[in-house]
Amino acid sequence: MTYLSPGTPENVALAQHVNGRLRAEARIMAARAFLFRAIGLGVFAALGGAGAGAAFYGYATMNDVASASDKLASALTTALNDVTLKTKGEVTLTDNTLKLEGGVPQAGKPDVAAITTNAGKSEAPASAAVRTSFTVFKTVPYLDGSIVTGWNFKGSESKPEKQYCYVTRPQSFGDGTTSNQTTVAIDGQVLPQPARSEINFSVIARNCVWFDPAKL
Incomplete structure (x- = not known):
């Protein structure tokens, strides 16, 4: 086995190599952490956008139903004011003339x-x-x-x-x-x-x- 003394060119090269390896791994870990944070932020933004869209859609649907109800109520009011409803209790005349019991006066x-x-x-x-x-x-x-x-x-x-x-x-x-x-x-x-x-x-x-x- 060979033992190298401190300060030799071989030890300096080995130290530089180890330091470079550690810095590279540190950069890789930092990149992975940034990727995970970006993915989490993107998912959060997507979910927030979907929730906001669903809320606006529900609000628009409720307003549309309320508007339709108002239109229906207005139409019913107008129709009831313009027409006269009759029940089925009317007398049906076969000869178009109402006859009194006992004959014509x-x-x-x-x-x-x-x-x-x-x-x-x-x-x-x-x-x-x-x-x-x-x-x-x-x-x-x-x-x-x-x-x-x-x-x-x-x-x-x-x-x-x-x-x-x-x-x-x-x-x-x-x-x-x-x-x-x-x-x-x-x-x-x-x-x-x-x-x-x-x-x-x-x-x-x-x-x-x-x-x-x-x-x-």
């Missing part, structure tokens, strides 16, 4: 006694006057709907106290169908034509069936 005068059979059984006080009124409807087909004229009779009068004419047509609303009713004339007088109405009041009024004693 003679000479154009309603048979009040035939429709007031329970007048004596009223629970109203004896001092209260019992008033009987009824409406006769005349219906004319019109497109997919009908033109209806109503005669309002009061008591035993021989002619109606008031008459009105309106057109009714089916209208889709949500999952069902309702009736859209528009009054076009009252007591034979055509109402003013609205500016944005799709119905011609003058044409509809020609098909109204006004009360005429001579035709009864």
